Structures are given as C-alpha cells and as structure tokens.
Amino acid sequence: MNKKYECTICKHYGRPTFDKSTLERQSLYDDQGNPIPVILCRKHAVQLFQSGQKKFLISHYRILNDLIASDEMKFLELMERTVRANLDMIS
C-alpha cells in the first residue's frame, strides 16, 4: 500500500486534502495512554484541539462505515471503542 500523506478524516470522507502543506501529525491516545498517530489537515487538527479527542472521534462516527480496506486499523479501533462507549452523545 503506498503511503500517501493526506488527512485521515478527509480521506475517509473521500475529500481531497486541498493544501498538503498544512498537514500535521497529531496523536490520539488509547485507554492505556498509548499514542496513536494520525495525520490531520489544519481544519481537522483545529477541530481535534477545540473539541477534544472523544467529541472529535464521535463527530466523525460515520467513518466506521469505511472500515473495510483501511490501513489505519488502530485509529479506527480506537474510534469504534469511543463511539460504542458514548452512543448517547450521537444525535
């Protein structure tokens, strides 16, 4: 699988990341505090910063529909656990 640098969130929505120079490497953390790296565009990095990891992941729960063929299973596993544990926050 070739390693393209694009925003993890944008990619899963099928959107091109317009300005690749704004991509940032961010870390999410699993239940044990282990960092899970993700690449985010400026817009999504700001969203993560402003809303916090839990709200950020839950707001993008639709990405779970895109589980198949993903090369970012750890990110998705973390997201799935977070969303499943907080289903009441999804309207």
Ligand SMILES: [Zn+2]
């Ligand atoms: Zn993005």
